[in-house]
Amino acid sequence: MNILIAAVGGQGALLAARIIGSYAQLEAQQVKVSEIHGMSQRGGSVVTHIRYSQEVHSPVIEMGTADVLLGFEILEAARSIQYLRPGGILIVSKQQIQPLPVLTGAATYPPALLESFENMPMTTYAVDALSHASELGNIKVANTVLVGVLARRLSADPNHWQEAVAESVPARHRDLNRKAFDFGFALDFSSIDSRRHRQKEALS
Amino acid sequence: MxxxxxxxxxxxxxxxxxxxxxxxxxxxxxxxxxxxxxxxxxxxxxxxxxxxxxxxxxxxxxxxxxxxxxxxxxxxxxxxxxxxxxxxxxxxxxxxxxxxxxxxxxxxxxxxxxxxxxxxxxxxxxxxxxxxxxxxxxxxxxxxxxxxxxxxxxxxxxxxxxxxxxxxxxxxxxxxxxxxxxxxxxxxxxxxxxxxxxxxxxxxxxxxxxxxxxxxTPLNRAEIRDTRLGIVTSGIAYQYVREVAPNLSTFKLGMSYPLPRKRLLEFAATCDEIRVVEELEPIFEQKLATYGLLANGKDRIPVIGELSPEIVRKALLPGEPAPESTLKLASLPVRPPVLCPGCHHRGPFSVLKKLGLHVAGDIGCYTLAAFAPLDAMDTCICMGASIGMAFGFEKARGREFAKKTVAVIGDSTFWHSGVTGLIDIVYNRGITTVIILDNSTTAMTGHQSNPSSGDALSGTLPPQLDFIALARSLGIESVREVDAYNLVELEAVIKEEVEREAPSVIVTRRACLLKRGVSPPGPPHIVDADLCEACGTCLELGCPALSMGQSVAAIDSTLCAGCGLCLSNCAFDAIHLSLVQDSKVRGQS
Missing domain, CATH: 3.40.50.970 (Thiamin diphosphate (ThDP)-binding fold, Pyr/PP domains)
Structure with missing residues (x-):
């Protein structure tokens, strides 16, 4: 299983990766996670790779081989879309964070990215993670809401996931993250804007 | 487990x-x-x-x-x-x-x-x-x-x-x-x-x-698989080779210096052909050549940049089909790292830009001020270099040039290797002005303690080294301390100090907002749509909380740290505190 997280520095991609990595450890013989630290974390683009299987050598995912792309921000999901294999799953937060060149007017935020996703050969789940997190009491747990959505796509049983959340999140944030995870996990397919998924279901 | x-x-x-x-x-x-x-x-x-x-x-x-x-x-x-x-x-x-x-x-x-x-x-x-x-x-x-x-x-x-x-x-x-x-x-x-x-x-x-x-040593090991091609490799490159070409034989060097000559010759004799896959310099490749072994590597693996499975696949299996990405989007705007909303480095650099000074910069988060829109740094070479380099400008071009020059360095970088440069300026009778950006932490690498941060890894509370006392003890007569959010005072002090016919030190103070226990300087600000002329001056601060909306500027209240720099920069008084009009909260004096 190859999962790529595409995010903006500061959105909590490291924590999400650690939850997924911790889950993967309960599921597979081998797990590797590749993180980004340092300068890029200051509001720049960050990608985190998670791979688990019977045998894993490279900690980074090859282009065109990610099974899931977990995008914490629309533009960042778009930037990493070439990592996803055809037929893969895109879970993307509907959040938009304007990069500096857009803020200063030197560039424009590409319009209609969500629509372009839906016309690609993959299954897209667009999640209003920021609003959900805000309703839960802290916009910072948008990452864990998205991990919850991912978890449901990977397995029907949340047990290992809940264990992973408990293990990866510092005690003082644990309850809120648990809630956020459960919320994301419980999000119904129908409440998620996924035209292609519905199409696929209609066909089957 | x-x-x-x-x-x-x-x-x-x-x-x-x-x-x-x-x-x-x-x-x-x-x-x-x-x-x-x-x-x-x-x-x-x-x-x-x-x-x-x-x-x-x-x-x-x-x-x-x-x-x-x-x-x-x-x-x-x-x-x-x-x-x-x-x-x-x-x-x-x-x-x-x-x-x-x-x-x-x-x-x-x-x-x-x-x-x-x-x-x-x-x-x-x-x-x-x-x-x-x-x-x-x-x-x-x-x-x-x-x-x-x-x-x-x-x-x-x-x-x-x-x-x-x-x-x-x-x-x-x-x-x-x-x-x-x-x-x-x-x-x-x-x-x-x-x-x-x-x-x-x-x-x-x-x-x-x-x-x-x-x-x-078992740190080095030959793994014999398909012997038509053997790969000499080390570190992460080994993992990439195993990933993309699991059938090839490998010689994994867990000890990359000195090399095991005999074992490598033996490995080469076992394989029909050998290649080297190494990240960065062709060190193994050149050493193998001295053994009389022809092992190409850098003909296909670049010396520049980080390796990836894609690069290694292309080098080792040039004719074979590779996983291909069919999903692509046209060119997207880049997202460079930026100074955080409310970052105290923004104040001094916006003033330096306004004054048009030559800025010898240094290494830290504040290096980001070298890029648009702040665009307020001329040089950044290595840790601590700013001070010596600014003095070098003075040596080469004289005092008038020095009066248009400052060195800018962070607290941790100053202790690391900037202090010796400052001593040199005093000793050799320079007049260069040095600005120390004190945010009480080594921020860029993730908030490590340093000699003036007041904390330490051991958990003990060490004495905080004092820039002001140090500079005075070196014989620098003019040592100033300024609130980094106070643009008016910053501008006045910098103008005064660069003119001085003696070395001077300006310390700008504000704790890094990401440091644990530090709260934002104030409540978020808002733009008064009636007053905003959409001139875009506020955007020149490069603050991620600021953008140009449909017809006026906009502040993202979830990002705004309430530092008030945009307020100080606005010629139309179109930016206000959103909650309380309390100037002390913003730290303006």
């Missing part, structure tokens, strides 16, 4: 299990977490040293005094520590001394891509190279054995991808390694020529012994 660990955490774990007692380091991406994890073990006496040279000198002392010691740094940190490293190369060690150096291929967070294997060659010091977290731990244990057996400093070389990847690690108990006797052999530790010439001969013999060791 196996634990998922960052390569850097596994290095710390290895040090712990190897019975290490002392750990010293200066933070630097991608090496920083080694020391942070080491500090979690109470058995390890761990410190953030003032710089890498001091870190290694403490390490050498600690080794001679009998304790196994690890010193950690990033690749360019090794340049700072080069004097002690090459000077201790002949004397060797008492208790094991291992220097862990993390290279940054791809320059994710660095000014260059230097390959630390060359430094092992320069010092005749063995270099070990792990390729995943389990090997990081095992390599540390092997490194301490090697260090003591061969009486040498050992370099463990990591790269960003090994340091910052997590994989599973089997942990073990800590070995109880007793403190060795304090080693008083003067002929060993006094490098006066009479002694050092004798040690020079010993070092050469040691290198030959290490070559013999390389022939037998």
């Amino acid at each position: 196996k634990r998922l660990m960052l390569g850097n955490e596994a290095i710390a774990r290895g040090a712990y299990e190897a019975g290490v007692r002392v750990v010293t380091a200066y933070p630097g991406t991608p090496s920083t977490e080694i020391t942070e994890y080491a500090a979690k073990y109470s058995e390890l006496n761990t410190e953030w040293s003032v710089n890498e040279k001091v870190a290694l000198e403490i390490g050498i002392g600690s080794s001679i005094a009998g304790a196994r010691t690890m010193v950690a740094m990033k690749h360019v940190g090794l340049n700072v520590a080069m004097d002690p490293l090459l000077s201790v190369a002949y004397p060797g060690v008492n208790a094991g001394l291992v220097v862990v150096v993390a290279d940054d291929p791809g320059q994710h967070s660095s000014q260059n891509e230097q390959d630390t294997r060359y430094f092992g060659i320069a010092g005749k010091l063995p270099v070990l190279e792990p390729s995943d977290s389990q090997e990081c731990k095992a390599t540390m244990l092997a490194a301490f054995e090697l260090s003591e057996e061969f009486d040498t400093v050992v370099i463990v070389r990591l790269t960003t991808r090994v340091a910052h990847s997590m994989s599973l690690v089997e942990t073990a108990e800590r070995m109880e390694i007793p403190l060795r006797d304090y080693d008083t052999r003067r002929g060993k530790y006094i490098v006066a020529p009479a002694y050092a010439k004798l040690r020079r001969v010993i070092a050469e013999q040691r290198l030959m012994d290490l070559e013999a060791f390389a022939e037998t």
Whole structure:
């Protein structure tokens, strides 16, 4: 299983990766996670790779081989879309964070990215993670809401996931993250804007 | 049970299990977490040293005094520590001394891509190279054995991808390694020529012994599979080779200097053809050539940048189909890293830009001020260089030029290696103005303590070194302290100090907003749509909370830290506090 997280520095991609990595450890013989630290974390683009299987050598995912792309921000999901294999799953937060060149007017935020996703050969789940997190009491747990959505796509049983959340999140944030995870996990397919998924279901 | 660990955490774990007692380091991406994890073990006496040279000198002392010691740094940190490293190369060690150096291929967070294997060659010091977290731990244990057996400093070389990847690690108990006797052999530790010439001969013999060791150590291993093509490789490159071409034979060098000549010749004889896959410089490739082995590598693997499975696949399996991405989107706007909303560095740099001064900058978060829209830094070369360089401008172009120049340096970088430059200016009668941006932490690498931050890794509360008192004690008469958010005062003070016919120091103060326990300077601000003229002046601050809306500027209240800099910059008074009109909250005086 190859999962790529595409995010903006500061959105909590490291924590999400650690939850997924911790889950993967309960599921597979081998797990590797590749993180980004340092300068890029200051509001720049960050990608985190998670791979688990019977045998894993490279900690980074090859282009065109990610099974899931977990995008914490629309533009960042778009930037990493070439990592996803055809037929893969895109879970993307509907959040938009304007990069500096857009803020200063030197560039424009590409319009209609969500629509372009839906016309690609993959299954897209667009999640209003920021609003959900805000309703839960802290916009910072948008990452864990998205991990919850991912978890449901990977397995029907949340047990290992809940264990992973408990293990990866510092005690003082644990309850809120648990809630956020459960919320994301419980999000119904129908409440998620996924035209292609519905199409696929209609066909089957 | 196996634990998922960052390569850097596994290095710390290895040090712990190897019975290490002392750990010293200066933070630097991608090496920083080694020391942070080491500090979690109470058995390890761990410190953030003032710089890498001091870190290694403490390490050498600690080794001679009998304790196994690890010193950690990033690749360019090794340049700072080069004097002690090459000077201790002949004397060797008492208790094991291992220097862990993390290279940054791809320059994710660095000014260059230097390959630390060359430094092992320069010092005749063995270099070990792990390729995943389990090997990081095992390599540390092997490194301490090697260090003591061969009486040498050992370099463990990591790269960003090994340091910052997590994989599973089997942990073990800590070995109880007793403190060795304090080693008083003067002929060993006094490098006066009479002694050092004798040690020079010993070092050469040691290198030959290490070559013999390389022939037998399990750190190096031939893995024979399909023998039509054999790959000589090390570190993360080994993992990429195994990933994309699992059937090929490999010779994995866990010890990348010195090389096992006989075993490599044997491997070459077993395979129809051999190639080298190595990240950065063609060090193995060139060495194999001296054995008479034709092993191409850099004809297909670039010397520039970080390797990837894609690059290795293309190099090893050029004719074969590769996974292809059919999903693509047209060119997207880049997202460069930026100074955080409310960052106190924004104030001084916006003033420097306004005044049009020549700015010799330095290394830290504030280097981001070199880019648009702040665009307020002319140079940034290496840690601490700003001060000496600004004085260099003065030497070359005279006092009038110096009056249009400032050096700008952060608190941690100043202690690291800026202070010597300041002493030089005083001693050699310069007039250069130095601005110290004091945010009370080493922010860029993740908020490590430093000599003026008031905290330390050991948990003790050390005295806070005082820039003002220091500058005065050096004989600098004009030493000013300014609130970094007060643009009016900043501008007045900078103008005054650059004109001065004597060296001066300006300290701008505000704690980094990301540091634990620091609250935002004020409530979020809002734009008054009736007053905003959409002139865009506020956007020149490069604050991620500010943007141009449909017809007026907009402030993202979830990002705004309430620093008030945009308010100070607005000519139309169109920016207000959203909640209370309390100027003290913003810290304006």
